[in-house]
Amino acid sequence: MPELPEVEGVVRDLRPIVEGKTIAQVALSETVFTSHDAGKQTIVKNNEPHQFERLIQQMTIIELKRRSKYIFFQLEKDGETFHLINHLGMTGAWFVVNDITEITEDKFRKHIHAVFTLTTGELLVFSDIRRFGELRFIKEIEEHPPLLKMAPEPFDEDACDFFITQSEKPKYRNKPIKEVIMDGQVISGCGNIYATESLFKMNIHPGRKTNRISRERKQQLFQVICDVLQESINSGGSTISDYRSINGGAGTMQHRLKMYGKKQCLTCDTTTKSIVIAGRTSTYCPKCQR
Ligand SMILES: [Zn+2]
The missing domain is CATH 3.20.190.10 (MutM-like, N-terminal)
Structure with missing residues (x-):
């Protein structure tokens, strides 16, 4: 998607x-x-x-x-x-x-x-x-x-504070972090691919409860999400399955992904695992992500 x-x-x-x-x-x-x-x-x-x-x-x-x-x-x-x-x-x-x-x-x-x-x-x-x-x-x-x-645009100045405030609300605090960062009322525009990538970069297990992550780590996670989104914009996005840019053009971000769709962790070679969170398959490394 x-x-x-x-x-x-x-x-x-x-x-x-x-x-x-x-x-x-x-x-x-x-x-x-x-x-x-x-x-x-x-x-x-x-x-x-x-x-x-x-x-x-x-x-x-x-x-x-x-x-x-x-x-x-x-x-x-x-x-x-x-x-x-x-x-x-x-x-x-x-x-x-x-x-x-x-x-x-x-x-x-x-x-x-x-x-x-x-x-x-x-x-x-x-x-x-x-x-x-x-x-x-x-x-x-x-x-x-x-x-x-909708949450503010992730690159807007107030977006990180908005994310932190939302994530501490009763509606979100007990949910898995991956579900929360994919919610458009918490962060705008981060779906399965970039949530998977960002959590891997932060060594955070996608199923970790949101209230088990410190405010400081959440701020770092937010910055990583922005960086991953920006890197992908610069690469023309990811071309996966039936998505196309206009006139059938293709982005190259899919070649830069480190965890989404991977069978093995690129850091430690461990076989990756998958769990379903909010209806979406979440791939993670059981050794690197806690
Ligand atoms: Zn690993």
Whole structure:
């Protein structure tokens, strides 16, 4: 699942191509319509699909930014501003092409769910194989309350203090540290890959209870998380399974990972172990991580 660095990579790639451009029309996939008609969840949230297509027509993308693991398209029409908020889910990917056939990987081309035709003739395409992604069109951020509960950006000055304060709350203090650092209301944008890496660097067992870690160690852990996220941003993110940067581009952080997906500890050669925490497989070294 794309985490902060991968989403940042998508935004950096997409921004120079789409900012300032106007959406002539929007076409959603047949799957979106049939799922909606059957009363099932679709990638288009809080709007009826036809309404979604209609509303976004003729809007100009004035700004593209990332917040946590979300992509915010700031849109404008007749002097009014709106937000199109996108979450990549497990396998969401954006492409900008002149023709759909330019998307060369079959699995992405076969799972296109939204095509935004720009007035330049380019196609801004959202493909999502497993359909856990989201497209949410809203006027005000307040319309989707979870967005207001997001932790600060990890690189913001107040983010470490926020993490410490949250981690000491009754809701979190007895939970495994890995679950806590992956919670978007505690730290923004740190998912399974970077939580695994950071805990390994700190020699902390992923299942250790949060209140069994000193404040000083938590501060160090927070700094390590920021360093790992920054290293990954610099490497273009990790390309694992069906995640792609725009137009099928790939990052190289997966070659720099020290624990995620490893069979043996790179420090001591011990066979790694796995436990499930908050529904996610957590790999760790039973000797190095306590
Ligand atoms: Zn080890």
